[in-house]
Amino acid sequence: MTRTVRWLALLAALAWLPGCAGVPSGGSGAGAPATPQVVREDAPATYDALVAELAAYDGHFLEARDAFQRASRKDPDSAFLQRRLARLSLKLEDLDAAVAYASRALELAPDDEATRLFLARIHRIRLDLPAVEAVLLDEQGKPISPDAVLLLYQVYLERNRLADALAITKQLVAERPDLLEGHMALATVYEQMGRREDAVATIRAAMVSHPGRPVLYGRLARMLRALGDHQAEIELYREVLAE
Secondary structure, eight states: OOHHHHHHHHHHHHHTSTTOTTOOSSOOOTTSOOOOOOOOTTSOHHHHHHHHHHHHHTTOHHHHHHHHHHHHHHSTTOHHHHHHHHHHHHHTTOHHHHHHHHHHHHHHOTTOHHHHHHHHHHHHHTTOHHHHHHHHBOTTSOBSSHHHHHHHHHHHHHTTOHHHHHHHHHHHHHHOTTOHHHHHHHHHHHHHTTOHHHHHHHHHHHHHHSTTOHHHHHHHHHHHHHHTOHHHHHHHHHHHHHO
16 A cells, blocks of 8 residues: 555544544635644644644645644655645645645655646746746656646746747647647647647647547637638538538
């Protein structure tokens, strides 16, 4: 059993113990007063983690983070706890702490792509493009996964790095034509570059590999209208009605 799975199993078991006080039947929201926490230094880290989860459920994020910090001091090698601390720090708009906790979680579990993507999103909020690339690119400078491509291309669009966005989305479509998101991203890049005909061709190609997807028909109709090709737009509507 991995460390993360063990943590989740322990927390679930504790949460459903008969007579476990404080397990809510519904979220009370941040407006409800926080229940005073019973700090037990002799208790295992799972106790503090459970206290933290209950506080977070009620919207008391500062108290939740305090409890998770106690748990992490008892179990400093838990990537799960570092991830929870990172997410709570983000909710508290403490970006520096969120980066620190997420970076530590990634050190502890370097193959955890969800943590890597989460850290990249924080760097994106901080407008730190080199840090985003450091997290999402491998040693050869290639995106580590399709999800990394889709996040990185958005960052490139925001920075007007259209050539870079084009390169990674074209590669994604070539390697994973089964991913509709890749075709949509590539078409968006072409539109941003003013290459509307290429954008139309991309969506038409996607309609071959992803037949019957309404989102593609809608996207193509808008493109044809923008191009002023009303005849092609009418023919597209006829095609849709015939299906």
